[in-house]
Amino acid sequence: MRHAIPAWIRITVLFLIIAGALEYFVDSGDNYAFIEYPLLGGVLLVILLFLIAAEVILGAVEKIMFQSLSPEAKERYMAAQQKRMEKYDLKRIYRKLAGTRPISEEGELELDHNYDGIKELDNKLPPWWLYSFYLSIVFAAGYLAYYHILGGESQVDEFEQEMLAAQIALEEYKKTAPDLVDADNVELLTDAGDLEEGAAIYQVNCMACHAADGGGGIGPNLTDEHWILGGGIKNVFHTVSEGGRAGKGMIAWKSTLKPAEIQKVSSYILSLQGTTPANPKEAEGEIWTE
Incomplete structure (x- = not known):
């Protein structure tokens, strides 16, 4: 899997995961964590440099170990690498998801239909589309059960609750905001x-x-x-x-x-x-x- 993904993609993904975790766990208010805390930006830079260095070192170590192998071991290693590369080959994955078959096998898919030389193939629906369709049916059943049978909150209910919560929050804010006081909520001061x-x-x-x-x-x-x-x-x-x-x-x-x-x-x-x-x-x- 490592050899099937370019190094720059591996480094970028790992760095974004680490940066995202730090952003999630560090309370920085409305700003990004590395902006609110400049020291954190330095830490992220060090982490990025470490990932690049680790990738370079691992590649060098792997080359040294490969050169130390016997010719037979090198051949077995290359065969195993080729097999792994084929397993994670993007074209192969695409063909599997799309459910397509090679052009050489189209003869097995031909139907007994011919329209002025245009032949029809009995291709199956793409697996990704078929599974998405099944998933949408399951989702629709769950949606129907939750909102129309079990009485789940609709968008109107959620809106009304949010408006009520906002009104309560506004009233609480008015109590602590002196310049928002009016004749309806004013209180006698005795201090x-x-x-x-x-x-x-x-x-x-x-x-x-x-x-x-x-x-x-x-x-x-x-x-x-x-x-x-x-x-x-x-x-x-x-x-x-x-x-x-x-x-x-x-x-x-x-x-x-x-x-x-x-x-x-x-x-x-x-x-x-x-x-x-x-x-x-x-x-x-x-x-x-x-």
């Missing part, structure tokens, strides 16, 4: 650091209308239990993001603040509930209860 950042945002953007202590001015009082557009983190987030009542002057801060910043300032506003401002404005709206 002191988040509230301090929210207070800083409030002082810059909200104080002018709602007073520094949230007691209200142009805008309503933020410290009482009354809310015009609804209380709670979701309603407050939506009001800050989309703006207040039309014609009342409150802009939609979503064009200026990031979702994470809106969440922090909304949480800070809710932390003002129950505090006592210096000059509280008269309550507006309705009492909000969760």
Whole structure:
């Protein structure tokens, strides 16, 4: 078998197998392993050189051993080599797979048909085609049994499951991605650091209308239990993001603040509930209860 395959093919196949194994077992993320780890590229180069050297050495050793044989042994060795070469001869393998017969034997295949000198041969179907056909029948039977009798998952079922898994993964990602937060998934922040950042945002953007202590001015009082557009983190987030009542002057801060910043300032506003401002404005709206 070794003498039937050229050396460059043997070396290439062995090298690709080794490189593929290293690529499979080495965790290199989205990059190729030899790119992620340059040292691995050097190792692969050494392996390639070793394979080439081994092929050269084996060939030299084989020649030396052949020259040391007696004439009779050389003859037997050459005969054995010739037999092995015939066994793995590509043309012979092709003829076997194709089921063809030599032209000299076509007379045995002729049918008693003659169309203006054109003769018909009784050739059998190529074995590769015939076995492929049998395999397709077995596959079709298994496919029918799995999907139509045993209730296997169809492509539609697999698609729906993948979409559901993707939706779950997206929701989980949104929980850890602050700038993807919206009025539907926003949560009240209670960490002191988040509230301090929210207070800083409030002082810059909200104080002018709602007073520094949230007691209200142009805008309503933020410290009482009354809310015009609804209380709670979701309603407050939506009001800050989309703006207040039309014609009342409150802009939609979503064009200026990031979702994470809106969440922090909304949480800070809710932390003002129950505090006592210096000059509280008269309550507006309705009492909000969760």
